[in-house]
Amino acid sequence: MAARLYPTLYTKSVYRINFEQLYADGYRGLIFDIDNTLVTHGAPANGRAKRLFERLKRIGFTCCLLSNNKEPRVKMFNDAVHVNYVFDAHKPSPDGYRYAMEIMGTDKRNTLFIGDQIFTDIFGANRAGISSILVRYIHWKEEIQIVLKRRLEFFVLLFYRIYVKRQDPSDRKSAAWWEARYVNGGRSLESEGEGETDL
Numbered sequence: 614m615a616a617r618l619y620p621t622l623y624t625k626s627v628y629r630i631n632f633e634q635l636y637a638d639g640y641r642g643l644i645f646d647i648d649n650t651l652v653t654h655g656a657p658a659n660g661r662a663k664r665l666f667e668r669l670k671r672i673g674f675t676c677c678l679l680s681n682n683k684e685p686r687v688k689m690f691n692d693a694v695h696v697n698y699v700f701d702a703h704k705p706s707p708d709g710y711r712y713a714m715e716i717m718g719t720d721k722r723n724t725l726f727i728g729d730q731i732f733t734d735i736f737g738a739n740r741a742g743i744s745s746i747l748v749r750y751i752h753w754k755e756e757i758q759i760v761l762k763r764r765l766e767f768f769v770l771l772f773y774r775i776y777v778k779r780q781d782p783s784d785r786k787s788a789a790w791w792e793a794r795y796v797n798g799g800r801s802l803e804s805e806g807e808g809e810t811d812l
């Protein structure tokens with residue numbers, strides 16, 4: 614059952630993902646969590662986030678933001694990046710993920726989810742049957758209920774690492790295969806914005 618909490622891949626940052634390769638491999642829809650995935654909690658889209666969505670649109674992706682937050686927060690972020698959005702999504706319910714795919718006109722096989730929380734983001738993506746990338750949360754300062762969840766996540770990640778070590782790295786569904794194919798090396802493609810504050 615724990616596998617239902619495991620992402621397809623766990624990596625440092627959304628800004629290091631090789632989206633060009635994902636598109637070349639047939640992915641067409643991207644669903645993003647916002648808070649602590651793209652920017653710090655409650656922050657508007659910064660230059661780095663704006664450039665990311667410009668790049669994704671250039672590649673050809675359709676994107677949808679999926680947030681448990683209220684509409685004003687989600688809309689405020691989206692006003693700077695102009696994609697689709699679903700607010701009050703009740704993650705980990707799979708309904709919001711399905712609704713996002715409906716909006717984008719994509720399906721389980723060509724859609725990918727990216728988020729920072731195991732018990733909401735990744736669990737929901739697994740329930741909806743789509744591949745997912747867990748990214749390390751941007752900033753530690755969070756609401757108390759999230760801080761408590763982070764402690765539980767720490768243990769899930771310990772087991773996840775063991776699970777990943779047992780995978781066959783030549784399997785296209787393994788984390789090692791995904792890491793080699795979809796994560797850019799030491800330098801972020803968005804490195805020109807890395808010194809930029811997103812607080």
Ligand SMILES: [Mg+2]
Nearest residue numbers: 646648649729
């Ligand atoms: Mg988040």
